[in-house]
Amino acid sequence: MGFWTLFEVASMPILQVLLISGLGAFMATEYCGLLTADARKSLNKIVFMVFTPSLMFAGLARTVTFQDIISWWFMPVNIAFTFLIGGMLGWIVVKLLKPKPYLEGLVIATCASGNLGNLLLIIVPAICNEDNSPFGDKSACSSVGLSYASFSMALGGFFIWTYTYQLVRSSSVKYKELQAVDDFSKQPNKDLDSNESTRLLKGENQEPVAISVHSTKTVEDVEDQAVISQESSGKSEKESATLWGKFVGFLHKILEELLAPATLAAILGFIFGAISWLRKLIIGDSAPLRVIQDSIKLLGDGTIPCITLILGGNLTQGLRTSRIRPWVILGVLSVRYIISPAIGIGVVKAANSLGFLPPDPLYHYVLMVQFTLPPAMNIGTMTQLFNVGQEECSVLFLWTYLAAALALTFWSTVYMWILS
Structure with missing residues (x-):
């Protein structure tokens, strides 16, 4: 199949996304006012709790068999590679371009975490569903493709709520530290009479007082050392308790993700x-619970x-000035749409x-596309959190x-050309 024919096939889904996202962006403007921030949050909750679980269950129950589950074992490995490679490349971007410290975790997360769903x-x-698709029958391809995507x-x-969550969390810690330092530096000096010589070192006539240091140890000193050692051991116990608390919190976050709808x-x-007998209960024209x-x-x-x-409504929030430099944006774009897709071809091949x-x-196409997707929208939720x-x-x-509109079209064409 010709390259330009495949380019036309690849461009159709991207154009659909652009058209519907553009409608969402227009609905989110003040002129229309339908998709306000509160409306998007409410609709997002419905999608998260009802629509997406329904789509995933319907797609997987209809097309997946036990043999499929075994044969798909490489997909979690491939997704782990996308996060690992993207994270390493994001770390290189941070070291080369040096964004503000509280943005380092965000930049790495943006490079590592794709919109995999x-x-x-x-x-x-x-x-x-395209006529010139290289993947065979439309109906069978659509059903199986939906299972892969689910x-x-x-x-x-x-992966997003474990690895990416920790990256954004580290950014928030650095941001709070910078804020604390900035607030401390802005505190006024209320001692108007102070100069380079502190008053504690002067007597009543403002003459310097000689200070003598004795090196003899007393019983009280030994007792003080014992108290200090007890305090240090208490601190180590507190640190171990803190580490245990972090580990428990990490496990709790994984459990929350496993219990997500x-x-x-x-x-x-x-x-x-x-399980065939469960499948026959709800799947098929003769199923009693169809x-x-x-x-x-x-x-x-x-x-x-x-x-x-x-998606379109959320992107309107980016139409503003920010403190992120253009070179950092170009670095993220290069990682997500030039380096990662090229590496993805090598990994899958x-x-x-x-x-x-x-x-x-x-299946090969889906694995390759996983290296080419724009950042996960959940990162925005984490920054708000x-x-x-x-x-x-x-x-x-x-x-x-x-940029994904062009990058996904180009790389999808390349992937289909390689696989056809």
Whole structure:
């Protein structure tokens, strides 16, 4: 199949995203006023709690089998590579371009964490539905592609709320430290009579007082040393307790992610897809409980338009000035859309040559696209949670998602050309 034919196939889903995102951006303006910040938050909660879990369950339960679960083992490894490689490249960007200290974690997180769910849910089925798609039958391709995207979304959420969460959290710690230093430096000096000589070293006639230091030890000194040693041991116990508390908090965050609606829906979808008698209860024209699957699918169909509208509305926050330098933005764009996709081709081709991947070219395509996606929208949620770098994050999102329109079209064409 010709390169330009594949380019046309790859451009259609991106144009759909641009059109619906543009509508969402217009709805978020003051002129329209439909998608205000509060409205986006409410709609996002509905998408998170109802629409996305429904879409994931419906897609996985209908198409996934036990054999599929075994053959997809490389996808979590591939996603881990995207975070590892992106994080290393982001660290290089930070060291070379030196953004403000409280933005270092945000820059690394933006380079490492791709939008592994929402955009894949849009792009993959849309490409499958094109007439010149290289992935075979439209219906079968769309169903399987939806399963790949749902599995990617479940795995991506786990990595984002563990690895990326810690990066943004570290940025908030640095931001608070800088704020504390800045507030301290701004405190006025109320001692108007003080100079380079402190009054504690002068007598009543303002003459310097000689200070003598004795090196003899007394019983009181020994007791003081014992108290100090006890205090130091108490501090070490407190530090160990703090480390344990951090570890427990980390495990608690992982458990929260595992209990998230989308993750639970993915687990249930795998169970119903892998166990044949459960599958026959809800899947198929003769299934006694097929109305449940039909209802869940109906709810899931609202996911893609809603998340695309929210995406467009959120990007309007980036239309403002910020304290992030243009070179940092260019560094993030280079990592996400030049270096990472090229590395992704090498990773997937190497895994295929070693026999780690099933022969499905659509599966290979999804693995490659995972290296090319713009930053995860959850990073914006984390910056709001920790109250750090919100404006800078919005500006990064604006430029990375605008550039994604060209980058995703180009790289999707390259991927399909390689795999066809």
